[in-house]
Amino acid sequence: MPDLIFVLLILASYAATHLLIVGLARLGRVE
Amino acid sequence: MTFEAIALGIVLLGVVLLFAKPFGAYVADVMEGKPILALRLGGQLERAIYELAGIDAAKETGWKQYALNVLVFSTLGVLFVYLLQRVQAWLPLNPKSFGNVTADSSFNTAISFVTNTNWQGYSGESTMSYLTQMLGLAVQNFVSAATGIAVAVALIRGFARHASATIGNFWVDLTRATLYILLPISTLLAIVLISQGVIQNFAANQDVTTVSVTEYQQPKVDAAGAPIKDANGAAVTQNASTSTQTLTMGPVASQEAIKELGTNGGGFFNANSAHPYENPNALTNFLELFAILLIPMALTFTFGRIVGDARQGWAVLAGMTILFVSLWLVAVSSEQAGNPSIAKQGVDQQQSELQSGGNMEGKETRFGIAASALFASVTTTTSTGAVNSMHDSMTPLGGFVPMFLIQLGEVAFGGVGSGLYGMLIYALLGVFIAGLMIGRTPEYLGKKIEAFDMKMTSIAILVTPIVVLVGTAFGVAADAGRIGVANPGAHGFSEILYAFSSAGNNNGSCFCGLSANTPFYNTALGLAMWFGRFWVLIPVLAIAGSLAAKKRAPVTAGTMPTHGPLFVVLLIGSVLLIGALTFVPALALGPVAEHLMLNGSSP
Numbered sequence: 001m002p003d004l005i006f007v008l009l010i011l012a013s014y015a016a017t018h019l020l021i022v023g024l025a026r027l028g029r030v031e
Numbered sequence: 032m033t034f035e036a037i038a039l040g041i042v043l044l045g046v047v048l049l050f051a052k053p054f055g056a057y058v059a060d061v062m063e064g065k066p067i068l069a070l071r072l073g074g075q076l077e078r079a080i081y082e083l084a085g086i087d088a089a090k091e092t093g094w095k096q097y098a099l100n101v102l103v104f105s106t107l108g109v110l111f112v113y114l115l116q117r118v119q120a121w122l123p124l125n126p127k128s129f130g131n132v133t134a135d136s137s138f139n140t141a142i143s144f145v146t147n148t149n150w151q152g153y154s155g156e157s158t159m160s161y162l163t164q165m166l167g168l169a170v171q172n173f174v175s176a177a178t179g180i181a182v183a184v185a186l187i188r189g190f191a192r193h194a195s196a197t198i199g200n201f202w203v204d205l206t207r208a209t210l211y212i213l214l215p216i217s218t219l220l221a222i223v224l225i226s227q228g229v230i231q232n233f234a235a236n237q238d239v240t241t242v243s244v245t246e247y248q249q250p251k252v253d254a255a256g257a258p259i260k261d262a263n264g265a266a267v268t269q270n271a272s273t274s275t276q277t278l279t280m281g282p283v284a285s286q287e288a289i290k291e292l293g294t295n296g297g298g299f300f301n302a303n304s305a306h307p308y309e310n311p312n313a314l315t316n317f318l319e320l321f322a323i324l325l326i327p328m329a330l331t332f333t334f335g336r337i338v339g340d341a342r343q344g345w346a347v348l349a350g351m352t353i354l355f356v357s358l359w360l361v362a363v364s365s366e367q368a369g370n371p372s373i374a375k376q377g378v379d380q381q382q383s384e385l386q387s388g389g390n391m392e393g394k395e396t397r398f399g400i401a402a403s404a405l406f407a408s409v410t411t412t413t414s415t416g417a418v419n420s421m422h423d424s425m426t427p428l429g430g431f432v433p434m435f436l437i438q439l440g441e442v443a444f445g446g447v448g449s450g451l452y453g454m455l456i457y458a459l460l461g462v463f464i465a466g467l468m469i470g471r472t473p474e475y476l477g478k479k480i481e482a483f484d485m486k487m488t489s490i491a492i493l494v495t496p497i498v499v500l501v502g503t504a505f506g507v508a509a510d511a512g513r514i515g516v517a518n519p520g521a522h523g524f525s526e527i528l529y530a531f532s533s534a535g536n537n538n539g540s541c542f543c544g545l546s547a548n549t550p551f552y553n554t555a556l557g558l559a560m561w562f563g564r565f566w567v568l569i570p571v572l573a574i575a576g577s578l579a580a581k582k583r584a585p586v587t588a589g590t591m592p593t594h595g596p597l598f599v600v601l602l603i604g605s606v607l608l609i610g611a612l613t614f615v616p617a618l619a620l621g622p623v624a625e626h627l628m629l630n631g632s633s634p
Contacts, residue, residue, distance in 0.1 A: 002134035003117065009138065010113065013558065014106045017565045021102065024487070024573045025095040031483040 032364040033382055036401035040359060043317065043405065044352065047324045054325060055332025055344070061211045062184045062204060063337065069211050080206055091197035094576025097185060098569050100201040101178060105145050105565070108174065112141035112167040116159075125160035126235035132158060139553035144171035146564035147179055147446060149290070149297030149416055149539035150556060152548035156279040156300050161233055168297060169286045173217075176293030176326075177208035179448025182568055183330055184208075186452045187337045189575030190476045193583040198575045212326070213293060220288035220322055227318075228311035229287055234280040246272045283308055291322035294446040296416030296539040304406070304419040305395050316402050316419060323415050327444035330451040338476055342594035347454055350602040354443035355436075359408035362432035366390050366404045366425060371630055393424025404429065411436040414446030416539025423526065423544045427626035430525065433540065434622065437532045439610040440495060446537065452571045454602070458593070459488050459574070460609070461601040465591055475593060477583035484577055487570040494566040495535050496613040502531035502559045503617065511551035517544035521628065525621035530556060532614075535563035 060067045070077075081088045092100070116132035119125060132140070136153050143150045144167070155164070181204035188198050225231050248268040251259045259267045283299045287309050290297060304310040310319060328348065335344025367389040369380035382388030387399035394403040403420035410417050411433035422433050436443070442453040459473075459480055466473030466480070473480040506512035506527040516523035522544070529542035534556040541547065547556065584590075592598065 006113065006134050006138040007110070009554070009558075010106065010109050010141075013142075013561045014102065017102055017561075017569065018099070020566060020569055021095060021098045024490075024570065027486070028483055028573060028577060031481075 032360070032367050033401065036363045036367065036404065039401050040356070040363070040405050043320055043324070043409075044356075047321055047328055050321075051325060051328040052332050055329035055334075056336055058180070058212055058326075058329055059333040059336040061207050062180070062333070064203075064207070069215075070207075073210055077206060077210060080210075081202070084202065086200075086202045088200060088203050091200050093196055094185070094198050094572045094579075097198055097201050097576075098572045101182065101568065101572070102565065104174075104201070104205070105178065108145040108171055109141045112144060112171060113137045115163050115167040116140060119160040119163045122160065122162050124162035124165070124233065126233065127157075127160070129158060129160050132163075135550040135553035136548060139557040140168075142557045142560050143539065144168050144295070144297060145175055146537050146560045147175035147293070147295060147414060147449065148534060148537040148560045148564070149295045150534055150541070150547075150560065151297055151301070151539070152553055152556070154301035155298060156281070161281055164286060164299060165282060169289060172286070172289040172293050172295040172297065173209050173213050174205065176213055176289070176295065176447040177205050179294075179446055180208040180212065180326070180330070181205050181448070182571060183448035183451045184333070184337070186455060186571055186575040186578075187334050189578035190455075190478060191338045192579045193477075193581060195579040198572070198579050213289065216322075216325075217285075217288040217292055220292060220318065221284045223318065224284045224287055224315055227315045228307070229284040229315065230280060230308045231282055231284040232280050233282060237278045237280060238275050239278055241274055241276050244272050244274045246270065279308070287319075288322070290417060291319045291415065292326060292447075294323060294327065294413045294415040294450075296410065296414075298417060304417045305421070307397075310419055312397065313402065316398055316406065319417070319419075320406060320409050323409055323413050323417070324444060326447045327413055327450045330448065331444075334451060334455075340476075340594065343476065346594045346598055347451070347458065347602070348444075349599045350606075351443035351445070351450075351454060353599070354439070354603055354606060355408065355412045358412070358432050358436055359405065362408050362425075362429050363401065363404040365427075365429035365432070366400050368426070370426060390424075390426050390429065393421030395419060407433050408436065410540055411538060412441065412443050412445070414441045414449055414537050414539070416533065418540050421543055422529070422540060423542045427622045427629055430529075430542065431618065431622035431626070434525070434529050434532055434542075435610065435614070435618065437529075437536045437538045437540075438496075438499065438614040438618075439606055440492075441536055441538060442606055449537065449568075453491075453567075454606075456488050456491050456571065456574075457605045457609075458598075458602055459484060460492065461598070461605040462591065462593065463488070464605065465601055469591075471589060471591075474584055474590060477586065478578045478581050479584055481577075484574050487574045487577070491567045491570040491574075492609060494570075495563050498535035498559045498563050498566075499528075499531045500613075500617060502535065502555055503528045505555060506531060506552075509551065511549065512555075515546040515549055515552060517546070521621055521624040525625065528617055528621050531559055534559040537564050 116137035120131045185198045249271045251267040300306040331344040331348040335341040369389045389400040406419040462473040526542045526545040
């Protein structure tokens, strides 16, 4: 159970950072 | 402050500078793929790696793909190191029969080593198998440092190129930084360290007979093993003695070299570079300081070489050096001055032939005040975090220096790669502020700095303070955060503030009064390290992409020169302005309050 929580936390951190890249790339195109 | 302390610092900076210039040129040639001897010798191996991994080395990418590659590579690294710790008990190279690391500690350590932080909630010699140390932690020491170099070079290319849609190939940059820069010098340094007494073996712990019998007090226990207490509730103790000592063995030197060269800082032992098997004598101490500073300083020359104007690199280096020297002098003079409370009791704290003098609490006698205060300053002005003394035991002002150097973003000289790209972000901020003052569109190295670049700069600069201050607020507010504090009051606050500053800025050193190997701190600091690393690194890559796409503006009479003293002052001003505005209120509650309390206290 703890493993599931921490692996999900790693994947969530990845997802949040992936979204940052996508968001900044979109902002760059707009500007 | 003593002559020896000043001389040691000046000699260190001088020696590093001597090597950094040619090494910086070498790094530039390697990363630009120039046909130098090293690349010709390693070409076959390099090509074999690309073939094995299915990489097209000739294909460069834009910043978005570059950032995604960094992210995917790092995430896979975290998952691998996490898994390795969770199953180490069943894997080979575990002669001490350690069990699997707990889930929360594995999470923290995996992120810590992948992000080049090397914060260590665990005690290495009693937790990690040799396989985990070597295959998990040491490998990440190499590739996390190589990632830093790759990102810094990508940003430099952004300045150097014009009208370009690409900033490089991450896989090629990562491979070259590891193969031609980190591996050769780490191997060389490891061999030198072994010659000086740093151990390198796969043996289990060794029990040895000590020179004299040690007598000590140990708690008396009942038949069930519970401690016996007296009528007042105090533990009852009994005399005991021992003539044996257990010495921890392991492959230390191979990890020690890259620990310093990659500005990683994660020690094989819990005591880190204060342990005689990691740092046996004054020479190894000097070599470790040299190794920490070499690449960060060299990268300023790499920058000057790739952008085609060596003076630009010198200007950045000058800014870094002035910042570092100013704060190092505060640290060393505070530690040499000693503790005023002890002085009031008539204790001699003056330096003499018989003693270092000053505040020797938490310091090794083989290093003394000068080498300890210098190490504390060097390890926190870079993102290393290795320690040869305990920062928690420094005087309030002495402890303020490492904490403030970390909070400034470790830009003088900074981590491998991260120091240079951090400082260049401040350079962009500096020219932006200067542009506002004179009403011109800011430029740096012929590139106009526009709205998108400044938005990215703002994100890169603001993410870390948010992580640090919000994290500290949680640490102070939560029961689970306060329970780990060893010293209540201002010093306890400093311990929490230092922990989040260290994690958020990817330093890894600690104010070790804090018991941080708890689910709360392992999780919170793990997240602080992740966001402190990638949410800075990604805007930096976005700036690289934006700058690379721009045309170079011609130099005119109105262009602000960025290689002179004015620019250096502007650069230092930007760093201090942001650092002071952001962190001084928090520092006032910690080391500043403690300093005032200590100096105002009665004997």
